[in-house]
Amino acid sequence: MFGDYSISDLGAILAMQGFAGLILFSVYVLMALGLAIIFGQMGVINMAHGEFMILGAYVTWMTSNAVQHVAPWLFPGYFFIAMILAFIASGALGMLVEWALIRHLYKRPLDTLLATWGLSLILQQAYRSIFGAREVGVELPEWMMGSWQATDSIQIPINGMFVMALTILITIAVAYVLFWSSWGKQVRAVVQNRVMAGAVGINTEKVDRYTFGLGCGIAGIAGSAFTMIGSTGPTAGQLYIVDTFLVVVFGGAASLFGTIASAFSISQTQSTLEFFLSGSMAKVITLLTIVAILMVRPQGLFALKVRK
Amino acid sequence: MSDETKPGLKSPLRRKLLMGMAALPAVSMLGRPAFADVPATSAVNTTGLAVTDSEVTVGILHSVTGTMAISETGSVEAEKLAIEQINAAGGVLGRKIKFIQEDGASDWPTFAEKAKKLLVNDKCAAVMGCWTSASRKAVLPVFEQYNGMLYYPTFYEGLEQSKNVIYTGQEATQQIIAGLDWVNKTKGAKSFYLLGSDYIWPRTSNKIARKHIENHLQGCKVVGEEYFPLGSTQFNSVINKIKLTKPDVIYAIIVGGSNVAFYKQLKAAGIDLSKQTLLTISVTEDEIDGIGGENIAGAYACMKYFQSLDNPNNKAFVPAFKKMWGEKTVIGDVTQAAYLGPWLWKLTVEKAQSFDIDKIAAASPGVEFKGAPEGYVRIHENHHLWSKTRVGRAKADGQYELIYETADLVEPDPFPKGYQ
Secondary structure (H helix, E strand, O other): OOOOOOHHHHHHHHHHHHHHHHHHHHHHHHHHHHHHHHHHHHOOOOOOHHHHHHHHHHHHHHHHHHHHHHOHHHHHHHHHHHHHHHHHHHHHHHHHHHHHOHHHHOOOHHHHHHHHHHHHHHHHHHHHHHHOOOOEOOOOOHHHOOEEEOOOOOEEEHHHHHHHHHHHHHHHHHHHHHHOOHHHHHHHHHHHOHHHHHHOOOOHHHHHHHHHHHHHHHHHHHHHHHOOOOOEOOOOOHHHHHHHHHHHHHHOOOOHHHHHHHHHHHHHHHHHHHHHOOHHHHHHHHHHHHHHHHHHOOOOOOOOOOOO | OHHHHOOOOOOHHHHHHHHHHHHHHHHHHHOOOOOOOOOOHHHHOOOOOOEOOOEEEEEEEEOOOOOOHHHHHHHHHHHHHHHHHHHHOOOEOOEEEEEEEEEOOOOHHHHHHHHHHHHHHOOOOOEEEOOOHHHHHHHHHHHHHOOOOEEEOOOEOOOOOOOOEEEOOOEHHHHHHHHHHHHHHHHOOOEEEEEEEOOHHHHHHHHHHHHHHHHHOOOOEEEEEEEEOOOOOOOHHHHHHHHHHOOOEEEEEOOOHHHHHHHHHHHHOOOOOOOOEEEEOOOOHHHHHHHOHHHHOOOEEEEOOOOOOOOHHHHHHHHHHHHHHOOOOOOOHHHHHHHHHHHHHHHHHHHHOOOOHHHHHHHOOOOEEEEEOOEEEEEOOOOEEEEOOEEEEEOOOOOEEEEEEOOOOEOOOOOOOOOO
16 A cells, blocks of 8 residues: 555555554543543433533633624634533532532442433433524634644644644643542542441532543533544534543543543554544444453453442 | 215216316416316325325425534425425326425424324325434334335435435435535646534545545545534544645535534635635535625535526526525425425325325436526435536625536435445
């Protein structure tokens, strides 16, 4: 396949392909972070994760429309406002859901799967009734579209770099919150031993609610960011849910580092295979590899020792 | 109306006079032919369909919930508009159309179940419905078993023909071949990169495209052919491959949410569609709504209808559609094809002078609809439509600008020889 091409052509493609892999990596991390927090820290299988993401996307769409009508001069920077609003909206909905639904099911983890799946259907139909069945087009500021011309033959998508920067920022923020803040210590204490954490005076219910809210809020930001690369429609969340679970489960639940490592290995495998084989085959081989590894190592790449 | 039960309408004159006198004041108000014969129900309905002296029931069977609601909403809207217009113009054989709408819910077994309900319980005289090939394949045995009539609106892969289905969209060869010839002739395109979502329609269509490129276009070749699972959102790798192989034409048959991701990423990767020729058969105005006009401007689409078509029929159709469904709605190829369904059925019933399914199936070939927004269409022996094929260029405002249309109607050929 490479016989007819010059060395510089191949070099450029290799560089761009490397970036494609990194972009895919950041997309995976971004969409899996929220789920990793909820699944990893709380053991809740949140099937409605995709719908929380799409809520963020719809918030972005509404912000874009509102800004265009009310304050067009703000348009180039509206995306940052939209992401904050998306975080708030998805986080608030997440806390509401935790309060109304999830907290009654903590002792029955498999039931949360069913309940959140039902929730995802309800949310999908709600989006359809409110925003219409058709996809909406989120208009982006001009500077976010197009590509950065690194050399004559190397073009790097700007929105891809934006997602990368955002992912790094959010990962650092999440790591800080979980590992260095006092609230993070409480979360980890609850994960390790709920009864004991309660006994030393941690309000475990409150910790649960905020953890769930944080996870959903991050899903909202991810959804907002993905309006740059994907579609916004009532069922668009379903496009992400499988990959998201794959990343979290493969990485080992309860391990933030595992999620990142797993996102990296899956995205690199996927994008390299996609380049040398075809789209569908790449997916098949990636999935088979993951299944094989999980058969040998069911706890995922990195597992945290937790006292149950 | 006791004489209506007599078959054969022995004394039309007396009835006409009486009815005409009674309806005289209404004629000028409604502007419709109140003199039209209303043939006796027993004469036009010998198989027990839901036809009364004043009403006839048809079914609408699309997904208004689930994944496919995105696409099928437009079809439902178009069919309701057509039914309303037909009723305003006097109905079918003097009978108003009443419709029963069922939701296929994007689930193929549900489609089959609802089809059975519409045929067996509701005795619908015709059903306008289905969108995906999978849903059509699911209902086909039902329509054949219970002898129903389905008007199917979507452009599709062909390889099917049934007495019980009228295909109002284009089959694959109609849509593909004219477009490839055009891009070869006017753009001098020699190399093609074929892309598609991974299911039957894109695969069959690309197979036809490949055969045509390799066997019928001089010196042309396919430099790549690739499929992506439905719902894929990452296209950066294939875009790099496109950059490496530098095809004259990207031939894209990507559907659903993937479409949005593909065109956004294409633009972000610096592929300028005003320089790189891209030809698609899967992006209608409906899809552009979600993609964003600015992301796809410059791409070419090959199908039979664009909202921007400049003909008197379309100039009446577009405002009527917007009046009923809102200023912001757009009309894509399939929506227009769905609009043809009720009209073609009405014309066929009037030609056959009967609602009986067998008579309609037999009378369908040759039925022509001069009021079609796309221009003129005629039903072929094989129950598909003769129609023109057009190439449009996407503009940033989300509309297509007509670039080319075939001089004549293109014959539907669902089982193309040499292309399978």
